[in-house]
Amino acid sequence: MNITIFPQRIEGEFNVLSSKSDVIRILICSLFSKENINLKMNNFCDDIKFGIGAIKSLGKKVNIKDNIINISTLYENIDYAEVDCGESGTLLRFLLPCANYFANKVRFKGKKGLTKRPIKELIELLSKHGLLFSGYELPFEVEGELKSGTYFISGNISSQYISGLLFILPLLDGNSKIIITSKLESEKYVDMTVNRLNDFGIHVKKYNNEIFIKGNQNYNPQKCYTAEGDWSYGASLLCLGAVNGDIKLSGLNMKSVQPDRCILDILSEMEADVKYNDECVRVKSNLLRGIERNLSGCPDLFPVIAATASFAEDNSIFYGINRLIYKESNRLESTSKVLEKLGANLKYDENKAIIYPNKKLYDGDIYTFNDHRIAMAASIMGLKSLTPVKIIGAECVNKSAPAFFDCFKEYIKEE
Numbered sequence: 001m002n003i004t005i006f007p008q009r010i011e012g013e014f015n016v017l018s019s020k021s022d023v024i025r026i027l028i029c030s031l032f033s034k035e036n037i038n039l040k041m042n043n044f045c046d047d048i049k050f051g052i053g054a055i056k057s058l059g060k061k062v063n064i065k066d067n068i069i070n071i072s073t074l075y076e077n078i079d080y081a082e083v084d085c086g087e088s089g090t091l092l093r094f095l096l097p098c099a100n101y102f103a104n105k106v107r108f109k110g111k112k113g114l115t116k117r118p119i120k121e122l123i124e125l126l127s128k129h130g131l132l133f134s135g136y137e138l139p140f141e142v143e144g145e146l147k148s149g150t151y152f153i154s155g156n157i158s159s160q161y162i163s164g165l166l167f168i169l170p171l172l173d174g175n176s177k178i179i180i181t182s183k184l185e186s187e188k189y190v191d192m193t194v195n196r197l198n199d200f201g202i203h204v205k206k207y208n209n210e211i212f213i214k215g216n217q218n219y220n221p222q223k224c225y226t227a228e229g230d231w232s233y234g235a236s237l238l239c240l241g242a243v244n245g246d247i248k249l250s251g252l253n254m255k256s257v258q259p260d261r262c263i264l265d266i267l268s269e270m271e272a273d274v275k276y277n278d279e280c281v282r283v284k285s286n287l288l289r290g291i292e293r294n295l296s297g298c299p300d301l302f303p304v305i306a307a308t309a310s311f312a313e314d315n316s317i318f319y320g321i322n323r324l325i326y327k328e329s330n331r332l333e334s335t336s337k338v339l340e341k342l343g344a345n346l347k348y349d350e351n352k353a354i355i356y357p358n359k360k361l362y363d364g365d366i367y368t369f370n371d372h373r374i375a376m377a378a379s380i381m382g383l384k385s386l387t388p389v390k391i392i393g394a395e396c397v398n399k400s401a402p403a404f405f406d407c408f409k410e411y412i413k414e415e
Contacts, residue, residue, distance in 0.1 A: 005382025296320025
């Protein structure tokens, strides 16, 4: 699908989609729950669809009616299961430590883009604690039984490695400890996991670079859960408002630990007109200023922030972006190419990027690199370019936010 964005001021009130990160965490917790639960959510993006398929493969019954997912008790005695993770690195890394709790042998597979995401370090760690892998690259099979103990793990590759362990270690015989051997990047994603575990009656203790997990716990779910609104999706819409519009969003938890909630601070620092209360967030365009900021805790924001910074009055500098090369695309390279195509400029090295703005952006055909964040970033720039911008492969937004282009359908042409 190709979409042409016509430059125009965008105004509107929208309800955000449910956070796919939160939904997937609830789905994983539901796997270990012996009671039925209902999950209220409004986002049936590709990653969530694969998450639902995964828990069904591992024994859950799932019924969906409107925006409520009913998840019922486990089947028993699964000898072999096949889990398709699609392009979801979150789903793969969460399930690798957990899946053999439900089946004697599990075959993991995924789409081509997922094979590029780092998992070798996690496989090597799990191999030391009882699991047997047929290989390091998808597809592969996993056998064995994970054991409790002390897990040494780096914190600068993916917080999802740690979250995956936190789902399963509380159920094992014996206590466990996770020792993080380097600075934990995206720490708030681990906090998201800990909070959802608490909601399911699982408790862990986190002290600096160590997490203590008591064994022999049980998941004790509530009857109903409501997924949080997605600050990542919301950030893209709020950036639209900051660049050329007036956007009002409801459905966001102002007390959320989601890392991308920091978009409010970032846009305020850039001097966009930002107002919010417990009910909604509103961002209006203003004369934007360049900023200097470390994004190590929220690297997924980089493409949309870089697009927004392209319209600032002066340069912006961002640090803590080295892990962007491991995303759906190399987001340092792909974001740079989008900005360059439209007339702005991005210079980067391993962990630093400088945005050189150009308020006179021109038209171009923008390739998304099959990356939903890049498509959203290009859309932000298209709203204020001098002439229309065509986004080629715009369907990639279905990975996280299939309703993204609905929010400004008056300003686009779909092919």
